Amino acid sequence: MESATSSLRWNLCLIDYSLSNQMECDNCGKNTDALEQVPASNFKRNRGGAATGSIGVCDLCYGQFRLREEAVAKVVDSDSPKKLIVAGPGTGKTHTFRKLVESLPEGSKVVIFTLINNLVDDLRALELIPGREVKVFTFHGFCKNLLYTEVGGAGEFSYSGALSTLIRQDADLLDLEFEINPEQAFSELREGEESVLFYMKRAEYYRAVGYVDSVHRVFTFFRERPQTIPQYALVIADEYQDFNRLEAVFIDLLATKSPVLLAGDDDQALYAFRFASHEFIRAVFGNADFENFNLPLCSRCPPVLIEAAKAFIENAIAKGNLKDRIPKDFECYWPEKFVEHGLYPKILHAHCSTRATAHAVVENEIRRLYALGKDAIDKSEDTPFLIIGPNSRHQLKGLHDYLTDKIGNDFDLDLAEKSAFQIGEGYGLLRTDNKSNLGWRIVMFHSPLEREELARLIRETYENNTNLAELLPAEYLKFHLEQAEKVVEEEKLDAEEKGKPKVRFTTLLGAKGLLPVMFLSLV
Numbered sequence: 001m002e003s004a005t006s007s008l009r010w011n012l013c014l015i016d017y018s019l020s021n022q023m024e025c026d027n028c029g030k031n032t033d034a035l036e037q038v039p040a041s042n043f044k045r046n047r048g049g050a051a052t053g054s055i056g057v058c059d060l061c062y063g064q065f066r067l068r069e070e071a072v073a074k075v076v077d078s079d080s081p082k083k084l085i086v087a088g089p090g091t092g093k094t095h096t097f098r099k100l101v102e103s104l105p106e107g108s109k110v111v112i113f114t115l116i117n118n119l120v121d122d123l124r125a126l127e128l129i130p131g132r133e134v135k136v137f138t139f140h141g142f143c144k145n146l147l148y149t150e151v152g153g154a155g156e157f158s159y160s161g162a163l164s165t166l167i168r169q170d171a172d173l174l175d176l177e178f179e180i181n182p183e184q185a186f187s188e189l190r191e192g193e194e195s196v197l198f199y200m201k202r203a204e205y206y207r208a209v210g211y212v213d214s215v216h217r218v219f220t221f222f223r224e225r226p227q228t229i230p231q232y233a234l235v236i237a238d239e240y241q242d243f244n245r246l247e248a249v250f251i252d253l254l255a256t257k258s259p260v261l262l263a264g265d266d267d268q269a270l271y272a273f274r275f276a277s278h279e280f281i282r283a284v285f286g287n288a289d290f291e292n293f294n295l296p297l298c299s300r301c302p303p304v305l306i307e308a309a310k311a312f313i314e315n316a317i318a319k320g321n322l323k324d325r326i327p328k329d330f331e332c333y334w335p336e337k338f339v340e341h342g343l344y345p346k347i348l349h350a351h352c353s354t355r356a357t358a359h360a361v362v363e364n365e366i367r368r369l370y371a372l373g374k375d376a377i378d379k380s381e382d383t384p385f386l387i388i389g390p391n392s393r394h395q396l397k398g399l400h401d402y403l404t405d406k407i408g409n410d411f412d413l414d415l416a417e418k419s420a421f422q423i424g425e426g427y428g429l430l431r432t433d434n435k436s437n438l439g440w441r442i443v444m445f446h447s448p449l450e451r452e453e454l455a456r457l458i459r460e461t462y463e464n465n466t467n468l469a470e471l472l473p474a475e476y477l478k479f480h481l482e483q484a485e486k487v488v489e490e491e492k493l494d495a496e497e498k499g500k501p502k503v504r505f506t507t508l509l510g511a512k513g514l515l516p517v518m519f520l521s522l523v
Helices: 002-020 059-077 093-102 117-128 139-151 163-173 182-187 194-206 211-224 245-254 279-285 303-318 334-343 355-372 374-379 394-407 423-432 437-446 451-464 474-486
Strands: 036-039 054-057 082-087 109-114 133-138 234-237 260-264 291-295 385-389 412-415 502-507 518-521
Touching: 036 059, 054 059, 059 093, 059 291, 059 334, 082 093, 082 279, 093 117, 093 234, 093 260, 109 117, 109 139, 117 133, 133 139, 139 211, 163 182, 163 194, 163 211, 163 437, 163 451, 182 194, 182 211, 182 245, 194 211, 194 437, 194 451, 211 245, 234 245, 245 260, 260 279, 303 334, 355 374, 355 385, 355 394, 385 394, 394 412, 394 502, 423 437, 423 474, 437 451
Parallel strands: 082 260, 082 291, 109 133, 109 234, 234 260, 385 502, 385 518, 412 502
Antiparallel strands: 036 054
């Protein structure tokens, strides 16, 4: 018994001794037997708020930091002229782009494009890298720029996002039925389709280019004149999984003259409605001409969301789905997410019997979570709350109205409507040229004549190329020309109210590229 008691006391002494020699990580607070001394600037969210000097970090924080740095270094150090990064959301693609651009010789010209306006705003900072000439565009903006600077479209065509809508309505008024609509035909490079020929004829009549045909016009110009393809030190295409065939082949054309870096994730392919396909990024992944890279650590989401995403994917694979999915590592970058993990260790899944109950739950959660994370939210430059709803936006509007009444005085509630062309675009064209066919067609879209009369006018323009100003009733012309002179485009006001935490409402597609402190999904 004495021996057993002595042994127990000895073991307890060992435990006490071991605990007394453990230390806390200066970054995350984790107990550890040893600390690695590192620059505090490498761990910007360290508990003490140190910006200079060194701190002691645990093996988990240091190991993940080293892993992330090594993943970026592999991309930067590669000599391959064709690179592909396959990486999940929040894994540091923009940081990698910066490091890669900074590694180029001074004076290098770089072009970076993506398909998403939200991401363009984030990438704009790369234009400030000293000693390099970096330009950031949406892909359509990139093609628009080339159309006017390289192809020679300046002064010849107006650029209008309304064009596709107007031409679709023209086809309807003319009782034309196409097997494949022009947007699909352009996107899939079906250049001989009847719908494409119709589209181009109407675009010529309106002296205009739109989103989809501007890409096609620039692509065909360079395809037929390869000596004119612009050269860059590097071309970076982000969100490649959302590019369609026309855009993917266009990038192949650029790659004949410039090194390219493609970045994307087939798990995030959302743009099938614009005829994009994850098959293009999967084909590049299997292309021996490309060197493949992975960024494995996510700084955007806490562990609970990472694990939920991984479990969802694993279950989908187990059921026989995602057979050709590109395998990739995707883990939480703990050195930056330990605070969120402590505050939000679980996902709240609320089942509500009525819409009113759901609205009340959202209100209570916003209040609770803001009180819980007030300091972090107030210091963050990102949107604190993101509410994601269906594409119909009906539920979002109802929730927005409810929250405006309940918490509108304390929170800035942002329900950005879908952008659409307005009659003011037509008036602007008419102020410059009162015979502009495009200007009058936009006005007619928003202030329509009787359908039978409208169809008669459109047929006359289609068959005889007659100007709309010669066909419209005199009273109609007079009224809208007077309106055009009265309308003064209002300056866009900054709707954001300073000092209030922002709640942004959007759809699943609209949420792409946004980085909230937290989000609520309304289904």
